[in-house]
Amino acid sequence: MIKREEIPNGALRSRRQFLKTAAISAGAFLLPPARGTGQVQGSVHSAPPGNNDRAHYTLRIGVSPVEIGRDRIVSISNYNGQFPGPMIRLKEGQPATVDIFNDTDIPEQLHWHGQMVPVDVDGASEEGTPYIPAHGKRRITFTPRPAGFRFYHTHNRAGANLAAGQYNGLVGPVFIEGKSDPGNYDREVFLVLKEFEPTFSRGGDMPQNFLPPVTNKHLSEQGESAMKASLTKGMPHGYEVGYGSFTINGRMLGHAEPIRVKQGERILFHILNGSATEMRSLALPGHSFRVIALDGNPVPNPESAPVLWLGTAERISAICEMNHPGVWILGDLDDDDRRHGMGIVVEYAGQKGKGEWVKPAPFHWNYLRFAKPSATGPAPDETFDMVFAKDNAAEDGFNRWSINGSSYPMTGEIAPASFHLKQGKRYRIRMRNASDDIHPIHLHRHSFELTKIFGKSSAGVFKDVVMLGGYQEAEIDFVADNPGLTLFHCHQQLHMDFGFMSLFDYV
Ligand SMILES: [Cu+2]
Numbered sequence: 001m002i003k004r005e006e007i008p009n010g011a012l013r014s015r016r017q018f019l020k021t022a023a024i025s026a027g028a029f030l031l032p033p034a035r036g037t038g039q040v041q042g043s044v045h046s047a048p049p050g051n052n053d054r055a056h057y058t059l060r061i062g063v064s065p066v067e068i069g070r071d072r073i074v075s076i077s078n079y080n081g082q083f084p085g086p087m088i089r090l091k092e093g094q095p096a097t098v099d100i101f102n103d104t105d106i107p108e109q110l111h112w113h114g115q116m117v118p119v120d121v122d123g124a125s126e127e128g129t130p131y132i133p134a135h136g137k138r139r140i141t142f143t144p145r146p147a148g149f150r151f152y153h154t155h156n157r158a159g160a161n162l163a164a165g166q167y168n169g170l171v172g173p174v175f176i177e178g179k180s181d182p183g184n185y186d187r188e189v190f191l192v193l194k195e196f197e198p199t200f201s202r203g204g205d206m207p208q209n210f211l212p213p214v215t216n217k218h219l220s221e222q223g224e225s226a227m228k229a230s231l232t233k234g235m236p237h238g239y240e241v242g243y244g245s246f247t248i249n250g251r252m253l254g255h256a257e258p259i260r261v262k263q264g265e266r267i268l269f270h271i272l273n274g275s276a277t278e279m280r281s282l283a284l285p286g287h288s289f290r291v292i293a294l295d296g297n298p299v300p301n302p303e304s305a306p307v308l309w310l311g312t313a314e315r316i317s318a319i320c321e322m323n324h325p326g327v328w329i330l331g332d333l334d335d336d337d338r339r340h341g342m343g344i345v346v347e348y349a350g351q352k353g354k355g356e357w358v359k360p361a362p363f364h365w366n367y368l369r370f371a372k373p374s375a376t377g378p379a380p381d382e383t384f385d386m387v388f389a390k391d392n393a394a395e396d397g398f399n400r401w402s403i404n405g406s407s408y409p410m411t412g413e414i415a416p417a418s419f420h421l422k423q424g425k426r427y428r429i430r431m432r433n434a435s436d437d438i439h440p441i442h443l444h445r446h447s448f449e450l451t452k453i454f455g456k457s458s459a460g461v462f463k464d465v466v467m468l469g470g471y472q473e474a475e476i477d478f479v480a481d482n483p484g485l486t487l488f489h490c491h492q493q494l495h496m497d498f499g500f501m502s503l504f505d506y507v
Pocket residue numbers: 437438439440490491492495496500
């Protein structure tokens with residue numbers, strides 16, 4: 001059984017509706033093709049299941065056509081026949097039961113990204129989570145935590161198969177309601193950014209000039225000389241992934257109902273980068289965003305930014321005051337990606353038009369903007385040093401990735417843990433990127449605190465993914481407070497699938 005709350009006016013949800021449960025019982029709905037609406041369909045988790053044996057949520061993994069624009073239909077794996085997957089609303093600390101059916105021929109993993117759940121629930125085979133068998137079912141029960149904007153997604157590796165892993169539509173939002181809701185806003189809008197129709201190319205680097213240009217000379221010499229040696233041997237550039245279509249809430253720009261707003265409204269956007277591989281940006285001409293949470297965790301210093309940047313799997317919660325009437329495109333800064341769909345129209349009441357785009361002034365995206373000013377966190381009990389490196393095109397034309405010289409096996413076997421934790425201790429990971437690629441680094445089942453980035457100390461920003469730019473260094477701290485195998489990896493699917501993973505265990 002699925003409890004769903006329909007949101008008739010798009011992804012817009014009034015605060016009064018926020019806690020109101022309008023549960024409509026609906027079975028598994030597989031309507032080919034699912035019509036995207038540019039909206040995130042929401043649900044509210046009310047009470048734990050009684051003895052009637054029904055789950056709070058049911059997710060069905062299957063393959064079906066999804067309409068991302070007029071006459072633009074992609075056939076993808078998805079949850080419940082729709083993209084994005086249904087919004088799952090939970091209450092912090094209140095146990096939830098979810099039934100997951102797998103209607104495909106491939107065993108699946110569903111990962112509860114950003115939650116501090118046990119290994120049995122987390123959804124990573126490398127940690128030992130059982131698979132949801134092909135044409136089978138798993139029921140899981142867990143205590144949602146911490147409060148904030150989380151999400152769920154497949155944790156299958158794709159390797160060279162662009163129809164597998166997160167290249168398809170297996171992504172959905174999760175919102176965990178906490179005890180307090182301090183935000184000063186009128187309503188919430190959820191946005192899930194996602195690309196479809198992936199293809200391989202040779203090279204084609206992601207521009208990184210949106211990050212502060214603080215690089216390490218030693219790392220760049222190491223990376224450049226490795227690359228030069230590979231090219232001198234006659235190797236081509238390793239494969240990269242590009243996309244044919246770009247969507248927000250499953251609809252291409254111009255193919256969704258606009259976000260309709262009134263002057264003076266304060267809208268809290270919850271934005272998720274659901275991409276398999278891409279970093280994304282968003283701007284709304286004439287407006288700025290006051291960032292109140294990163295990866296669902298409130299920041300100590302909410303500040304305004306004219307542009308938002310999100311690495312793969314990152315989330316931003318930001319309030320935008322509607323004070324510049326018109327019809328605008330809320331869109332990606334990349335002209336090509338925006339023209340191929342990465343945007344949604346914002347329309348003020350009484351205004352008409354197609355939606356105007358104005359390129360914002362150059363702006364560096366810097367996590368430190370939202371940190372405690374000139375603060376440092378407590379000293380760690382132990383520090384792990386990690387160097388990330390690329391072996392160009394070394395794995396059948398794919399770049400092979402390593403952490404401290406070792407690549408996680410690509411053959412499906414489970415590797416032993418490389419790093420060892422004692423419960424209750426505080427650890428620091430000192431990360432050094434000896435490649436020119438940007439890496440959205442993710443730690444499972446724990447949040448980490450950004451303690452150093454762009455050459456500066458930091459405190460108070462807690463995340464589960466952080467972008468580490470080419471030849472850059474950063475330090476993150478975490479407390480070992482959730483025993484069990486814990487996966488650490490780059491969230492860029494191509495990197496993670498080709499070696500960029502490692503495990504922590506508790507000893
Ligand atoms: Cu990476």
